[in-house]
Amino acid sequence: MEELIHSGIARYEYRHFIIFGSASQFAAMATECAGDQGAWWEFHDAYLIDARARSFTRAGALELARDEGLDVAQFTQCIDNEEHRDRILQMQQQAIADGARGTPTFLINGRMAARSLDGIIEQVHDAAEAVENQEGG
Amino acid sequence: MNQRRIWAGLIAFAAVAAVATLVAACGGGAESEPEQTAAQAAGQTAQAEQAAAQAEQVESAEQDARVQVVRGRAALGDPAAPVLIQEYSDFL
Amino acid sequence: MIRRIIVVVAASALILAACSSNSDVQQTAQVAAEVATQGNEQQQEQAATSYQAGESESTEKVADAEQAARDDSQDRETAERPSNAADQADRPDSAEQTQSTTGEQQATEQAVDTEIDEDPGQQAEFEQEAMVGQIIESGHRAGLFANRNMVGDPDAPIVITEYSDFL
Amino acid sequence: MIDELVRTGLARFEYQHILNHGPPSVAAALATECGGDQGRWWDFHDHYMTTNDFSRDGAIALAASLSLDAEEFAQCLDNEVHLDLVEGQHRTAAQAGINRTPTIRINGEGGAVSDALIEQVLEIAAQLESQAGEGES
Numbered sequence: 001m002e003e004l005i006h007s008g009i010a011r012y013e014y015r016h017f018i019i020f021g022s023a024s025q026f027a028a029m030a031t032e033c034a035g036d037q038g039a040w041w042e043f044h045d046a047y048l049i050d051a052r053a054r055s056f057t058r059a060g061a062l063e064l065a066r067d068e069g070l071d072v073a074q075f076t077q078c079i080d081n082e083e084h085r086d087r088i089l090q091m092q093q094q095a096i097a098d099g100a101r102g103t104p105t106f107l108i109n110g111r112m113a114a115r116s117l118d119g120i121i122e123q124v125h126d127a128a129e130a131v132e133n134q135e136g137g
Numbered sequence: 138m139n140q141r142r143i144w145a146g147l148i149a150f151a152a153v154a155a156v157a158t159l160v161a162a163c164g165g166g167a168e169s170e171p172e173q174t175a176a177q178a179a180g181q182t183a184q185a186e187q188a189a190a191q192a193e194q195v196e197s198a199e200q201d202a203r204v205q206v207v208r209g210r211a212a213l214g215d216p217a218a219p220v221l222i223q224e225y226s227d228f229l
Numbered sequence: 230m231i232r233r234i235i236v237v238v239a240a241s242a243l244i245l246a247a248c249s250s251n252s253d254v255q256q257t258a259q260v261a262a263e264v265a266t267q268g269n270e271q272q273q274e275q276a277a278t279s280y281q282a283g284e285s286e287s288t289e290k291v292a293d294a295e296q297a298a299r300d301d302s303q304d305r306e307t308a309e310r311p312s313n314a315a316d317q318a319d320r321p322d323s324a325e326q327t328q329s330t331t332g333e334q335q336a337t338e339q340a341v342d343t344e345i346d347e348d349p350g351q352q353a354e355f356e357q358e359a360m361v362g363q364i365i366e367s368g369h370r371a372g373l374f375a376n377r378n379m380v381g382d383p384d385a386p387i388v389i390t391e392y393s394d395f396l
Numbered sequence: 397m398i399d400e401l402v403r404t405g406l407a408r409f410e411y412q413h414i415l416n417h418g419p420p421s422v423a424a425a426l427a428t429e430c431g432g433d434q435g436r437w438w439d440f441h442d443h444y445m446t447t448n449d450f451s452r453d454g455a456i457a458l459a460a461s462l463s464l465d466a467e468e469f470a471q472c473l474d475n476e477v478h479l480d481l482v483e484g485q486h487r488t489a490a491q492a493g494i495n496r497t498p499t500i501r502i503n504g505e506g507g508a509v510s511d512a513l514i515e516q517v518l519e520i521a522a523q524l525e526s527q528a529g530e531g532e533s
């Protein structure tokens with residue numbers, strides 16, 4: 001997957017699909033609030049790669065924001081006012097409309113993809129060819 | 138297996154591999170003229186190594202820059218890339 | 230997903246323990262529900278912030294103002310869906326009976342609950358963190374897939390099918 | 397135990413509807429399937445495992461609290477869109493001699509719920525692990 005992105009064939013988008021309840025709903029909102037200050041990926045990695053339960057709490061998220069040098073006041077306001085709640089809800093409904101029923105679900109150019117990494121890579125190459133043929137034709 | 142951990146590993150591996158291949162390629166070039174005197178040859182390899190080091194810095198800076206550009210908000214990769222991969226997921 | 234699976238296990242265990250004929254099952258479910266609702270008042274805090282999939286109004290808030298708002302929404306919620314709040318309060322006890330490992334963790338959590346009482350928000354945050362920690366530790370995130378009436382990897386070699394009636 | 401088997405990927409867990417109590421059983425099953433259309437199957441399942449409110453209003457209230465598309469949900473309920481599905485599952489179970497609930501089957505075998513059944517799961521799991529072991533070494 002990494003190769004596809006670095007070679008310029010594919011671009012990648014992460015979209016929230018909350019099925020585990022308020023803990024991950026909160027983490028998604030915190031990540032979007034961090035994204036407002038350009039630290040989306042730092043929060044994404046903190047939740048997915050460092051994976052500390054603490055960051056799923058409000059206090060933990062504020063610490064994370066401080067560590068990333070963000071404007072904590074703005075960050076706190078963004079979380080408490082749930083500024084991104086509707087956007088995340090929209091992604092949720094779009095996910096269901098696109099047929100996602102569990103996580104992770106991958107879509108390649110809008111079409112549901114296989115759940116295995118190879119299946120995804122194969123489908124990306126097919127999609128790339130399809131795009132070329134259209135442009136070429 | 139957890140795709141995200143594999144992915145993080147892949148990113149690191151790709152960066153290291155790119156730099157390593159680059160250094161090997163530049164290093165090889167200098168030995169192609171055997172008949173010069175040892176001093177000249179030694180001088181040239183020193184220059185070549187220096188050039189390689191600079192090139193390496195420039196390349197890795199570009200590489201980093203490319204990776205930086207690559208990480209938009211919730212997005213990775215060249216926005217003009219023909220294929221879009223979307224992952225619907227949950228942090229838990 | 231962990232919550233759902235624990236419920237499935239807890240619910241089937243509840244039924245296993247009581248099940249000779251169907252009617253007993255119904256009584257036990259009702260008894261459990263009543264006990265839970267009586268217990269609900271003291272655990273007001275836990276039910277309000279416990280693990281409610283998609284319940285956005287019960288997201289974590291510490292300030293007292295939100296605290297009061299949440300208590301009102303909690304009362305409304307209890308009025309509207311008493312069983313649901315009971316369902317939350319009921320789960321930790323039944324989980325204790327059936328699953329020794331999570332049971333122990335829940336037992337220690339219960340013990341800790343009684344000590345930190347002064348700030349309910351902070352204590353609820355502690356519980357949330359403990360519960361999330363359990364999910365992360367359980368390697369739960371290794372691509373568990375939930376699709377309509379199926380939980381788990383579709384390519385898993387064993388299929389466990391539960392034929393059941395909601396009544 | 398089932399929990400562990402599912403999480404380690406050895407087993408997947410499926411639920412099949414049995415409609416032993418007429419209209420309320422059907423109502424709950426239909427509501428769950430309609431919730432499933434919008435990605436919330438398990439939320440309805442959890443709810444119905446510990447409630448005795450099988451009314452249409454109860455289902456509508458739950459759908460609302462999960463911010464589902466109310467109109468789509470109500471139509472799905474009233475048109476009994478999934479009636480064939482739930483009745484089909486009940487019939488298939490009856491044909492296989494299953495009428496007491498809950499009955500748990502492992503890979504299609506086993507009668508009523510019993511410890512022997514749980515043993516059976518562990519045996520199958522052990523066999524598979526040893527086979528997997530031979531495959532790798």
